[in-house]
Amino acid sequence: MKRILMAAAVILVAGALYYSYSHKKKNGAPQFVAVTATAGPIEEAVDTTGNVAPLNRVEVNPAVGGRVEKLLAEEGDTVKSGQLLAYISSTDRVAILDAAKARGEAELSKWANTYKPTPVLSPLDGRVIKRDVVQGQTVGTSSVMYALSDDLIVKAQVDESDIGRIKVGQRAEITLDAYPGKITMGTVFQILHEGVTVSNVITYYVKIRPDKVPPYFKSEMTANIKIIVSRKKDAVLLPSSALTDSPDGARCVYKGNPQRPELAPVRVGIDDGNNVEILSGVSAGETVYSGSGGYMPQLKEDSSNPFMPGRPKAKTNGGKSSKKTDQGPPPM
Numbered sequence: 189m190k191r192i193l194m195a196a197a198v199i200l201v202a203g204a205l206y207y208s209y210s211h212k213k214k215n216g217a218p219q220f221v222a223v224t225a226t227a228g229p230i231e232e233a234v235d236t237t238g239n240v241a242p243l244n245r246v247e248v249n250p251a252v253g254g255r256v257e258k259l260l261a262e263e264g265d266t267v268k269s270g271q272l273l274a275y276i277s278s279t280d281r282v283a284i285l286d287a288a289k290a291r292g293e294a295e296l297s298k299w300a301n302t303y304k305p306t307p308v309l310s311p312l313d314g315r316v317i318k319r320d321v322v323q324g325q326t327v328g329t330s331s332v333m334y335a336l337s338d339d340l341i342v343k344a345q346v347d348e349s350d351i352g353r354i355k356v357g358q359r360a361e362i363t364l365d366a367y368p369g370k371i372t373m374g375t376v377f378q379i380l381h382e383g384v385t386v387s388n389v390i391t392y393y394v395k396i397r398p399d400k401v402p403p404y405f406k407s408e409m410t411a412n413i414k415i416i417v418s419r420k421k422d423a424v425l426l427p428s429s430a431l432t433d434s435p436d437g438a439r440c441v442y443k444g445n446p447q448r449p450e451l452a453p454v455r456v457g458i459d460d461g462n463n464v465e466i467l468s469g470v471s472a473g474e475t476v477y478s479g480s481g482g483y484m485p486q487l488k489e490d491s492s493n494p495f496m497p498g499r500p501k502a503k504t505n506g507g508k509s510s511k512k513t514d515q516g517p518p519p520m
Contacts, residue, residue, distance in 0.1 A: 220446055220477040223430045227472040230465050231419035232458045234353060238344035238394075240364070240409040242317065242337030250308055253328040254278040256321050257305050261334065263319050267310040273334055275305040276327070314338040317407050340405050342374060342398065344413045345384070345391040353417045354379060360396045361414040367404055374398040376415065418458050424466040430478045431456070431464060441470060442477035449477045 257275040261267055277285070281303045288299040318335035321327060342362050346354055354376065362372040378395040385391075396413065398405070426441065431454070434440045439456050442449035454469030470476060 220442060220449060222446065222475050223427060223478050225466060225470045225472050225474050225476065226425050227422055228425055229419070229421050230423050230425060230458050230460055230463055232353075232417040232460055234346060234350045234415045234417060236344050236346050236350075236413050236415070238342055238396075238411050238413055240340055240405050240407055240411060241343045242314075242407055243339040243341045243395075243397075244312070244314075244337065245317075246311055246314075246336045246338075247332045248273065248308060248311065248334040248336060249329060249331060250274075250276045250306070250327055250333060251329070252276060252278040252306050253331075254306070254326070255282050256323050256325045256327060256333075259319070259321070259323055261310075261316050261319070263316050265316045267314060267316060267336065269310055269313050271310045272307055273310055273316075274308040274321075276308060277305045278303075281305065308333060310336060312336060312338050315340075337407065340398070340401050340407065342396040342411050342413060344394045344396060344411070344415065345386070346394050346415075348383065348390040348392065351379070351392045351394075354394055354415060359416045361416070362396065362398065363412045364405075365410045365412070370402070370404075372398050372400075372402055372405075420458060420465065423458065424470060424472045425463045426466055426470065426476065427478070428459065428462060428464050430476055443470075446477055 255277045257277045259274050261271075261273045267273070284299050284303055285296060288295045314336045316334055317337050319333070320335070321331065321333045327333065342360075344360075356376055356379065358376045360374045360376060362374055363370065374396040376394055377397050380393040380395070383390045383392055394415070396415075430441055432440055432442070432451070434451050434453065438453045440451040440453050443452040444450045452469060455467040457465035457467045459465070
């Protein structure tokens with residue numbers, strides 16, 4: 189009876205093992221999903237942040253020390269080169285006029301016409317971005333009365349890992365935090381060579397000139413920038429998940445029989461992180477297979493990677509195999 193029970197147990201265990209193996213093999217078979225290559229636009233871009241800044245910032249100082257008699261420009265005003273910004277009465281003029289005022293209006297008018305106030309002129313065409321004085325204030329020749337800027341640009345901070353992809357002339361999309369729904373286009377016109385360390389990361393300033401500076405642009409506003417590295421309007425596209433690597437490192441796709449597809453090499457272009465441009469190897473409308481599981485097909489013989497050297501062929505002896513046959517031990 190004991191032997192019968194042991195035999196039954198062995199049979200049950202063997203059956204369970206066989207079922208488990210066959211079930212695992214069935215479920216472990218590679219599954220392939222058909223993916224059709226499409227035609228459409230694709231772009232590669234560097235996303236970063238920056239701020240609105242003046243291209244040239246000029247501080248206006250008075251030519252003489254004295255008292256601010258009159259201010260003729262306010263923050264936000266657009267000014268021309270040579271335009272009158274303010275009048276300054278020199279220290280000497282102030283002393284003379286104060287003394288003349290005590291002698292009456294006629295004496296004051298006489299000396300006021302004799303000693304004219306000193307004008308303060310704009311040195312460039314631009315906008316007043318700062319006024320630092322008030323009327324009646326006493327200033328010196330080192331005092332900053334106004335700050336002017338000629339043009340507003342955007343200064344983007346680009347990580348050193350991305351700076352090699354940035355070129356002068358590339359287009360950029362600019363969005364301000366204050367106006368998230370408005371996009372301003374611009375062009376990269378300068379890449380600075382001196383790096384800046386921010387939070388242990390080295391970045392480089394990239395200057396972008398807007399095509400047209402919107403009226404709502406203000407100095408130091410935070411900007412989100414997308415610099416377009418490359419862009420194509422009509423490219424053959426596949427999802428990134430549809431590509432794999434062959435044993436020799438070539439980029440490939442699964443093609444052929446959907447039950448057991450074979451690896452075929454492709455040449456890729458722009459990769460935006462979701463889709464990949466296919467330069468050769470797959471046409472728009474062609475079906476490939478995105479695979480998973482334990483099956484790793486080999487490259488098709490007629491689709492070997494053109495960028496890798498082929499394996500050397502085995503030498504033959506008159507068309508016969510050079511492998512020696514075992515003749516057995518030598519006679520004694």
